[in-house]
Amino acid sequence: MRVNFTVNGRPQEADDVWEGESLLYVLRERLGLPGSKNACEQGECGSCTVRLDGVPVCSCLVAAGQVEGREVVTVEGLADQARQRARGDARGTSLDEAKALAAGGQESPAGEGTGAFPHAALSPVQQAFIDAGAVQCGFCTPGLLVAADEMLERNPSPTDADIREALSGNLCRCTGYEKIMDAVRLAAARQGEGV
Amino acid sequence: MPSDSAPLGTPSKVTQGSPGSPAQGGIGESTLRPDGTLKVTGEFAYSSDLWHEDMLWGQILRSTVAHAEIVSIDTGEALAQPGVHAVMTYDDLPTEVRNYGLEVQDTPVLAHGKVRHHGEPVAIVAADHPETARRAAAKIKVEYRELPVITDEASATAPGAVLVHENRADHHIGHVPHPNILHRQPIIRGDADEAARRAAVIVKGEYHFGMQDQAFLGPESGLAVPEEDGGVHLYIATQWLHSDLRQIAPVLGLPENKVRMTLAGVGGAFGGREDLSMQIHACLLALRTGRPVKIVYNRFESFFGHVHRHPARLYYEHGATSEGKLTHVKCRIVLDGGAYASASPAVVGNASSLGIGPYAVDDVDIEAIALYTNNPPCGAMRGFGAVQACFAYEAQMDKVARRLGMDPVAFRKLNAMEQGTVMPTGQPVDSPAPVAELLRRVEAMPLPPERQWESSEGVDVRQLPGGLSNTSHGEGVVRGVGYAVGIKNVGFSEGFDDYSTARVRMEVVGGEPVAVVHTAMAEVGQGGVTVHAQIARTELGVARVTIHPADTRVGSAGSTSASRQTYVTGGAVKNSCELVREKVLDLGRRRFGTHHPAWAAAELLLEGGKVVTDGGEVLADLVDVLGDEAVEVEAEWRHRPTEPFDPRTGQGNGHVQYSFAAHRAVVEVDTELGLVKVIELACAQDVGKALNPLSVVGQIQGGTAQGLGIAVMEEIIVDPKTAKVRNPSFTDYLIPTILDTPTIPVDVLELADDHAPYGLRGVGEAPTLSSTPAVLAAIRDATGLELNRTPVRPEHLTGTA
Amino acid sequence: MDFLRPASWEEALAAKAEHPTAVPIAGGTDVMVEINFDHRRPEYLLDLNRIGDLYEWEAVEGSVRLGASVPYARIMEHLRTELPGLALASHTVASPQIRNRGGVGGNLGTASPAGDAHPALLAAGAEVEAESVRGTRLIPIDDFYTGVKRNALAPDELIRAVRVHKADGPQQYSKVGTRNAMVIAVCAFGLALHPETRTVRTGIGSAAPTPVRARTAEDFLSAALDEGGWWDNGKVITPSVVKQFADLCAAACNPIDDVRGTAGYRRHAVGVLARRTLTWTWDSYRGTAQQKGMVA
Known part of the structure; x- marks a missing residue:
């Protein structure tokens, strides 16, 4: 699937996203923004924390499809x-x-x-x-x-x-x-x- | 197609120090990390951040059982999946070298006919998306025929016990009583039985230390890129590039010069990256497919992907006179090495030789062994054998003091070793050993105020045991205070040729003299790169230092472990700087020697970008001395040699340096619920010379927190019936959060070790030793319970285990 | 795997009717862990993030109708007066990041005995508003949990909201974990005093195959409070009554040994939590009652 959203103020489009992919994976592997880290992928460590519409969340627990049209700020x-x-x-x-x-x-x-x-x-x-x-x-x-x-x-x-x-x-x-x-x-x- | 282009995330040189600034930032100053800016902006590339055009993703299929024969493996369906580029098993390995290991090469690259622990690698897959690789791995059919599991000393040495490794040919087999015992080290000095007769009190204890995980946050990962010449370039997070290289190249069937290794960003290590994890697998897949292959473990896999701290059973007997002098110590330390050798033999050496702690005792009878079992392999973790012993001997010291009616700190001070004390190995301690002074210092620190949870606005549950979970508003809460002190060796011991290599280059860049420091040292977070820049400034009088990425184009730096890198690679950098300085001065003498008699006569220094006499007179600018020339030296440097321990008596000058730390723990225990909040963990440590005080304190605080973790929460739980890991996740393997970690005031003592560069002492591990027993002592003080195991769980404090 | 992105509640219900195996995902704090760790590969993921109604709450006749996706962070911040037990429970959920995403709908949908919201919902007396294209029904919380990680929802139903009575008396919530933050419950206990009906209700988490109430303990305590005239006289409850209540709560547990704790510990700890939360709520009730001049 395709996902369009805003990262650090810039519109981004990710293509061929597998439906089970997390926001973290899309940031790191598709958008070249590896600053958010992949330490546990279960919401326990906070290394992947980003702001989603201003709110701090674990990007490993946000499905990529859920960020359609939304704003993300990373490190x-x-x-x-x-x-x-x-x-x-x-x-x-x-x-x-x-x-x-x-x-x-x-x-x-x-x-x-x-x-x-x-x-x-x-x-x-x-x-x-x-x-x-x-x-x-x-x-x-x-x-x-x-x-x-x-x-x-x-x-x-x-x-x-x-x-x-x-x-x-x-x-x-x-x-x-x-x-x-x-x-x-x-x-x-x-x-x-x-x- | 092989690719010569470097992946995204390839480390680059980092230059620190602004042009034209005075040459500050030498040793002894709290200069800031050269990689700090990259790390706070998210630009610092860790091994899991690497990316390459056309790269594939590797996936490992691991055994679902702990001990079994492999009846069959069918990879057909996996290989047929679209997007899958390779599936490999043992039979696909390219050479006859199919095992690896740090000391004993007993670990199969991929399981051969048998698996010996839960999570052992059986097959590997490369595919174009991690999900494709996972699905393909799941389609590999492995048929197991389960074997009985060896899980402890009793099952390992029972009559007719299954052997974890048949036909052992390693050099330890000759001196062990059973093939399921990997290594045994006795240490006998004096006559403990005879000395016991002088004892007024004899205290015995049996202790159990749980299996701890390093739990570094950056998962095992790396990228292998095939190269035009048939070789491979591996970008990897490790603790020792050259040790990896020695193990990888033979399995690939490549000469070492065709396996290039570059250190990628390392997200913590703590011993867990001393062994190989995915290195060989990534290289195999890259060479098989001709494409770059990236492997990144997730947290679940990470729990199977590296060795853990040895769980241990420890049996102790201490005797003391009525005046409080220790008469003798006997102990037996049984470490569970798990399925493969890893660093177990060296861990045994440490546990035994440091088994009685930093105390002067003439009559000792010590034995340490490591078992082969079907539990997860155990090896290096911060503290390395000394941690388990410290937990037990410090519990014993408290018990003896109580039996004698003595204050536990006074009793320790009375028996504290000092410079000149002879170790159980017969080795005299030949540098300061301020054990009593460290205890005095932690004891003298002010205690934190009582009932800090009470405020004008009521109860702040965040300050209470249970924290945000709102379990107590003060009910059942009792305070306890406990002390502990420990001893750790620094550097590789027992006759190991422990050296490092540094290449230092000095040249003029942009009108400024710049030093470039190139080592293969693995920066894992400890701040070695900061210290290297400081040493270069101090020795070469430059402001600007460039740290070259660590790789195998320079000689080995040895491992980032055993608290050794500042000592050994720091020593190598210092040594190479001194050699560069001599060359620079020679250059100056050739160019300007006739201009001033001091060039020939005086002691010359490099300071502030200039050549100066020891009297402070400036002879020349370095810029002028160097001109267009670059001065470069690559040299090895080693610390004083050590000796192996005698296999029967344990005698020998086995260690090069010791490191000491003492802790005082203040805890509050909800005695009804068995919940613990550590209020403060004060530490005093002798560091010889603090090359970077900010980093030194950071190391001490970090080590202290890891000791806290194994005291109250961290444990890998292995099912004793199946030898399977029950909690391989951060949901059930808990490490301390910021709400679990107390304030950690640190008192740094600097008594120089004259044998070491700048008098420094290795810092990283000692605080991990004494932190755990101090917390346990404090919990015992609060509860009156005996508590012979760590970690302490609520069950143990409430009689509901 | 297909990713369904309904823009409205009606679309979501239609999608769920068409694909009853679709797994709803809102905060993602359960579902994504299972996907990341390869424990689950649902055919359809049904994203509920775009449905604004789920993120709102409203007062309905003495109750709060709490949208299924209202994040715990907002419950603990905004509903402390109306839903004090649930607000306390919300504060114990995992970490700030998780509390910003997760809501009660996820706890109910997953129906893990360790879900933090359950004991508070049981104690307060909630109803789950389940809806499908066939219509809406209110499932009493007592009937909602049907087995380990199983609930009373039909395959085509989604959780729209929970309806929880506004507190008419003090409520408390305590959870035991082996870490001071970010921890899954070893066991948890919720207690609500309902002075209007002169009843008490409890909820126990992680100490039985499902979240449960300690009904015998509730009945005992309600009777004892009546008998002693304590609702009116506001006296301190005698220690023997407190102890028996605690013992009965512990007896209501049917726990197992697992990596997080032993059955024996869970039973013991629930008893301690019952005793403490009763003391806290009763002290609070007495304080409020005295202020209002209700107590002689």
């Missing part, structure tokens, strides 16, 4: 979405956002970020994950980023218990979660400072 679209959010903000465009826009959303050379000069093409939560050491193998990272980003959108100053609850659907095997907690706290703090 690959997080930075763009953060920029749009910032643009829509009454405060206007922050310095970093302006820099990012000026750079045309292009990747600067891969390298370490710093708190003072965040990587221009990254969203605040992405930058915070790097800065706080929340990334080890990184396989859980895309799903965590989508979930954390959505939580911070809803709840800009979460308590630790709020963070833990919001991320309880995302397994990480490397970090023991402490640095992930640090990263989300850091992103919230920077967001609060308008950085």
Whole structure:
């Protein structure tokens, strides 16, 4: 079957989709967007988390046919979405956002970020994950980023218990979660400072 | 048709450090991961992300029974399916080399006449869509004639027991008491029976350690691309490229130089990628079909696709004087190796040689064995034999202390080993062993406040045992505190030639001196690439470092295991940098030596992109010294040699370095429901020298959480009657969520080991040892129960097991 | 496999009538796991995502008519007052991502004894609104579960909604799992006090081949509350009554040993949950009653 939907703001069409395929498979294998990860394919690990019409869901449990006409945001679209959010903000465009826009959303050379000069093409939560050491193998990272980003959108100053609850659907095997907690706290703090 | 084009997701070089920035980011700093940006944007390509034009999907058919003769296999119907390009069984293997294995080559590439465990690969399929491959695999008809199953020591050594492997010819068969015992290592020192007479108390215990899964999140996967010259290029997630290569090439009938291997992104490992999984299968299918073949396990298959941590039964006897000095320890550790050898012999070596823990005891009688059974094969997992022993000896230490009426921490400190202590193997500990100090530090940390679930808005169930499931509002909840400490060897032991190789190149790119570091080290998340860049900066005084993708075009780096990569490949990078530095200085002397006498006389350093004297005087810019030349060195580097353990006495200088960590666990137990919430897991660890403090703490916290998992929830359950795995999914094999994992304060101690590069000590495994027994001790403290097995399930805390 | 995408409820019913073996898929949190793990290859998948009616709820004469696909996340957020037991149960479902997709219709359709919503629906006293091209019928929840993963739906029927009485008294829900989040129930217990009818109702999950009520326990407690005049005097229920209620709830279980827990543990834990939830609901009832001045 054929499926038409929007991914990260761009219309996409997938052809010859087998009816049992998941949204995750279509993203990864048909649309060249492997950022969403395939760790369990049973909704237990959250590595495949994407936003479906704004809501975080496990893309492994969404049948491809169910996304017809709908909007999906993946980890690959997080930075763009953060920029749009910032643009829509009454405060206007922050310095970093302006820099990012000026750079045309292009990747600067891969390298370490710093708190003072965040990587221009990254969203605040992405930058915070790097800065706080929340990334080890990184396989859980895309799903965590989508979930954390959505939580911070809803709840800009979460308590630790709020963070833990919001991320309880995302397994990480490397970090023991402490640095992930640090990263989300850091992103919230920077967001609060308008950085 | 063979393809020379690289697949999408082929790893590329990553350069870290901005042009023109000062040469910061050397060792000792918390520099950030060079692959961090790629990993947060989703661009970092893991082995399951690779994609190639015209690629096929491979699928493995696995045995549905644990032990059986294969009467027949009929692949006809599968091959006839549209979209199916190949179906292969044992009979289709191209050469006479049809087994593989890390040490003992006892593992069939595809089952031959017999399967020995549930989920053993029987046939492989390549098709144009994963669903086509799955349907085809389901159409392969395999007729089994079931055999009795060997599942434990009693069934393995019973009179007339079926042999898991007949006609064994491995080098362990000569010293084992039964062919169903793979390896046995006794360690005898002093006279334990005689020493027991001095004991005021003797405490015996029997312990059971469950089967733990590495549960790395990135499933086993890779892409094999056939090449024009008849060879194959395998893009793969592994822990040791060259070890894979040595096992793969002979089965394919190819020389090693025709099997090219590139490390794809690795989604965690923890020991589970030390053995081969789908490597050979993907290559076989690619060579058979002439098309690129991708294989990705799903989570169900992953539980069958790699070895697990050995379940163990451990029998201990400790004696102590009334003053609290240990008189002797006797122990017998029975590890279930499952159907194939994997790393079991080395696990036995660790379990035995580290079997009494970080304590000074002169009289010991230790025996460790690994069984061959029809249970799932077990092998490497973080902590590697030392984990199981630590769980048992730390439970024993608490029991002895209680019998003596002593504080358990004071009792441990009284018996703690230190530098100079002689191990049960007769090997003196020749670097700092701050066991008592680590205990002192965790004990001194402030305790978390009581009743944290109470707030002005009422009860926050998220802070209580049961969490969101709303099982308690404080009822039945009792707090407990427990301590444990452990010892882990670093690096490969027992005489193994443990080395690594680094190729370092220095040249001017875009007007800047740049160092390129190329090793075959498997970056599995631990941050080795971060550290390599730091070492290059420190040694070569450059800002910009390029990390070359790991592949087999450079010499072996050894395995990313045994807490060894920072030590050994870090050591190799340091060594190659030093050799590059000498060459660069030679170049400088040739070019500028006549300009300044210091070129000849002084100790010269590379700092901030310049050649400087040890007095700080600048002699030249590296850009000028190098000019158009590139300086490159590839060199092997090894740590001090070790010796095998004597097969009868276990004596020998078998280990190169030890690593120590201590934990204090604070738990809250709902004693009526048997639910546990770990409130805090404080850790103190000696790391010798923290090359990257942020990464070091991350390793310690991650290892601690894995130890927590096996304490309270993680266990692969194997049916004792059928030897079949009952919970191969993330629904029923539970790993800790963020709501199960407590705060993990870490106190890092840095006492240099003068034998190691920069004085560093391997970090990754030690915290996984002591975390588990600390949690168990805390639960015992809360409940008063004996708890001789791990993981503890609610049944064990409520008398309903 | 065919993927059917009805745009309206009528189309969905027609499709189900034409293809009675079609497997409805809404949140996908059960069906997709079975497909991903190769446990199921239905001839037809019947997608219900496009049917907006299923995502809405409305008040109907003292009841809530809850669309089958209303996600658990919305139940726990918006229906805490009307359906407190179900809202608590919804909060224990898996993870935020799953709660954003899954709804009560899926739990009922799958009818696994471990479904988190069942004990709350049993305790509250719900009716399942099943519909086919032949018409609509209301199936009392007590008659809905017919066996292990079997329910009373006819092959051509779909679940349109559940109708649940608005709470007339305190309700509680507890679930035991071996992890503090994202866990399938080892056992679960729902309890609802119904002061208007002076009855109590229970629901037990994962401790019998189907979700069940502990009827003997309910009858015992209802009688004891009447006898003691407790609905009116609001006194603390005596420990012996609480204990007997808990014991009877445990006795209502018919559990098995499996990888998630032993039968003995399940029976024990249901007893503990019954005791605790009774204490919580009764404390709440007393508090509310005192505020209203109902209690002497």
